[in-house]
Amino acid sequence: MTAPPIRLLIASNSHPTVSKGGSELAAWRMFEAFRALPGWEAWLLGCSREATGRRLGSAISQPFSDREFLYAAGGFDWFKFANTDERFPGEFEAVLRDVRPDIVHFHHYMNFGVEAFLIVRRVLPECRIVLTLHEFQAICNHLGQMVTRQDKSLCYESSPRACNHCFPKTGRADFFLRQTYIQRFFALVDHFVSPSHFLAGRFVQWGIPAEKMTVIENVIAATRPQPDDAAREPGPLRVGFFGQITPLKGIQVLLDAAAMLDREGCDSVAFDIHGDYSNQQAAFQEEFLGQLAKTGPNVRFHGPYDNQRVDGLMRGCDLVAVPSIWWENSPVVIQEALRNRCPIVCSDIGGMAEKVRPGQDGFHFRMGSALELAALLRRLANAPERLAAMRPGMRHPPSPAATVAAHLAVYAALGIGTAPPAPAPEPGPEPEPASVSRRRRAGR
Numbered sequence: 001m002t003a004p005p006i007r008l009l010i011a012s013n014s015h016p017t018v019s020k021g022g023s024e025l026a027a028w029r030m031f032e033a034f035r036a037l038p039g040w041e042a043w044l045l046g047c048s049r050e051a052t053g054r055r056l057g058s059a060i061s062q063p064f065s066d067r068e069f070l071y072a073a074g075g076f077d078w079f080k081f082a083n084t085d086e087r088f089p090g091e092f093e094a095v096l097r098d099v100r101p102d103i104v105h106f107h108h109y110m111n112f113g114v115e116a117f118l119i120v121r122r123v124l125p126e127c128r129i130v131l132t133l134h135e136f137q138a139i140c141n142h143l144g145q146m147v148t149r150q151d152k153s154l155c156y157e158s159s160p161r162a163c164n165h166c167f168p169k170t171g172r173a174d175f176f177l178r179q180t181y182i183q184r185f186f187a188l189v190d191h192f193v194s195p196s197h198f199l200a201g202r203f204v205q206w207g208i209p210a211e212k213m214t215v216i217e218n219v220i221a222a223t224r225p226q227p228d229d230a231a232r233e234p235g236p237l238r239v240g241f242f243g244q245i246t247p248l249k250g251i252q253v254l255l256d257a258a259a260m261l262d263r264e265g266c267d268s269v270a271f272d273i274h275g276d277y278s279n280q281q282a283a284f285q286e287e288f289l290g291q292l293a294k295t296g297p298n299v300r301f302h303g304p305y306d307n308q309r310v311d312g313l314m315r316g317c318d319l320v321a322v323p324s325i326w327w328e329n330s331p332v333v334i335q336e337a338l339r340n341r342c343p344i345v346c347s348d349i350g351g352m353a354e355k356v357r358p359g360q361d362g363f364h365f366r367m368g369s370a371l372e373l374a375a376l377l378r379r380l381a382n383a384p385e386r387l388a389a390m391r392p393g394m395r396h397p398p399s400p401a402a403t404v405a406a407h408l409a410v411y412a413a414l415g416i417g418t419a420p421p422a423p424a425p426e427p428g429p430e431p432e433p434a435s436v437s438r439r440r441r442a443g444r
Contacts, residue, residue: 005041006417008034009101011116013108015046015070021244022332023134025307026195026218027107033219033404035067039417043099045069047111059087060095069095073111079141079170080181083113092116096123102416105130105407110137114185121188128414131186132193132218135329138182139206141175142166145248145326146202152248152325154349154367157205183207190414193407195330196351216406217398220335236270236298237381239345240317242310242333245277247284250323250347255291255299256370261378262296268381269298271321274313276304314340318387319380322346322356325368330355335397337362343387343394345376361394 012027024046034042045060048070060071071092074085092112096104096119104120104127106112120129137144139158146155149166158179160172167175192213194200204210245251251273258271277288292301305313314320320337322328327350334355337344344362346352356362363380365372380386398406405420412419 003039005039006103006411007099007101008040008042009045009096009099009104010034010042011045011104011106011108011112013047013110013112015044015048015064015068017064018046018048018050022218023107023132025332026132026134026220029219029221029400030105030107030404030407033400037404043067043069043101045071045095047071047073049073049111058091059085060091071111076111076113079174080178081109081114081138082181083111083115088113089115089119092119093123096120096127100124101127103128103130103411103414105132107132108134114182117185117188128190128411128416129188130191130193130410130414131189132195133199133203133329134195136199136202136327138186139202141170141178147248147326154327179207191410193410196354198327198351198354199329214406214410216410217335217403218330218332219400219403220332220339220397222400236268237377237384238316238318239269239271239321239377240314240319240342241271241273241275241321241323242305242313242336243275243331245273245275245288246280248324248326249275250325250368251275251288252291253323253325253368253370253373254321255295257374257377258295258299260370260374262298266378266381267298269377271299272313272317273299273301274303274305278304310336311340314342317342318384319362319377320344321373322352323365323373324352326350328352338395338397341391341394343390345373345380357395360390362390 010027010031012024014021014024016024016028027044031042031044034040044067046068059074060069062068063070071088074087077084109116109131117129120127135144136146140146140155141163142149147153148155155162160175163175164170164172186208192203192208193216194203194213195216195218197215200213200215204213241251241254243249254271261269277285314337320333320342322331322333322344324347329351331352334344334346334352338361344356346356346362346364347367348364349367353364356364358364363376365376408417409419411417
């Protein structure tokens, strides 16, 4: 007799039709992968904070397909990630009773609230709960960035005292209670997944048991066929920036480095910026556009781009720059650059330093140092053969099949399904063990 299919509900803090951030794209790709997997049935519960969704009356609807739910999120306490929307508990319970999942895999707790774990546990006591962590919001009240609010310096560990320093109007006792409240609901989660060792280490330090944590890279699109590498055409070193343009993504560092090179009369490095700033605060938009207006001929701003075009855009670059001034987790842009064998130059901290092996996948520079970045790019422009020699040995990101297999192993350890056979080794060299404390730089 054929066993019934395993039922998986994936819950995401947004939906790709609403926003194309890293967590919602990871959840969507996982949904697509499991929907196509024999012996499995998958559903997706996404979120939207658009007012039009709330005017429909029902909190949870199915506007896209019978396998996709969309929660029109209502009131929310962003301090302790508590859902104050009175409609949500009953309607989420109805979804759970309708789908009857064996596993609910959350790709965030934002918009749902951490109480969603308790609802699952109460309605379906035998259901397993898995949570993929995407940043530090449970730990850090400053947008989950672990960067100080006053001077944007790196924060190495949260505490009621340190958090009160960033938010003087919120007492130390409040921060203690915030952590206690969130951890109370996190204790209901059967297993946690982190896309990077760095993020996993921070959450274990914060209080999640190490035995409940597994590091698995996010599902990204499969490697697309690409033409054989052609000889590089003469011209400047082409440096590409891709992604959201925000204060902590380091765009100011990149533009400062470009300005330094322009003032020196260096015409051997050109910058192409692809990204969107339109959803940022007005003060930052004004600052960015003002800085952009002062750039020289070595900078071109192309605006937003469709993710379907990212491979072609990256193949037009010699380097991809990831100059973030916060820790990052596992930036999708790094995985996309690895997929396209485009070397990466990134800040020497956190998830960036973990994912890019210096001298093998790219180069590190001191976080926030436009001077060091400019010097590194100048050296690489004078020795383009270094990049050409690097490309064949760059690490390949995990294939979707390998990432799905890793999730299947987690589910099997929780008693749902069976672990798949060990996948064949990924092509390319094995990555070196990650270290969250090492800060190495290369390219000198």
